[in-house]
Amino acid sequence: MRSFLTGLVIGVIGLVISFFSQDTDKIIYTLLIIGFIPIIISGFMTGAYVSGDRVRGNYTDSKDFSGRSGRSAKLFVFGLPCVLSAIVISFIV
Incomplete structure (x- = not known):
């Protein structure tokens, strides 16, 4: 959630700055x-x-898999609002 x-905060700051910037x-x-x-x-x-065979080979330990997938989900959720706000700015301006 954080x-x-x-x-979202970074995206909103970008939106606000884009309204005031040339x-x-x-x-x-x-x-x-x-x-x-x-x-x-x-x-x-x-x-x-990578292919499915390599993914199975890389994730032999379930504890490592859950840690990596949690961190990767957080990174994805962080990046998504920034990309969406850039798209919104391009359509508004």
Whole structure:
């Protein structure tokens, strides 16, 4: 929940700054970078970019799997509001 709220606060700050700023492209790019980097790292942590055989080989310990999946979910939930706010800014402006 904290991850989502943190991402939401960053997204809202970006929205507010974009209303007062003349150059919204920098704000959109910054929000996209802040949003996509945690989403990409989350994909690496869950094994979304490898085949099924490698995923089974990497997650032999269930404790390690639950820890990684929890952290990757937090990263994804953090990055999602930032990306959505960048999309909203691009449609508004």
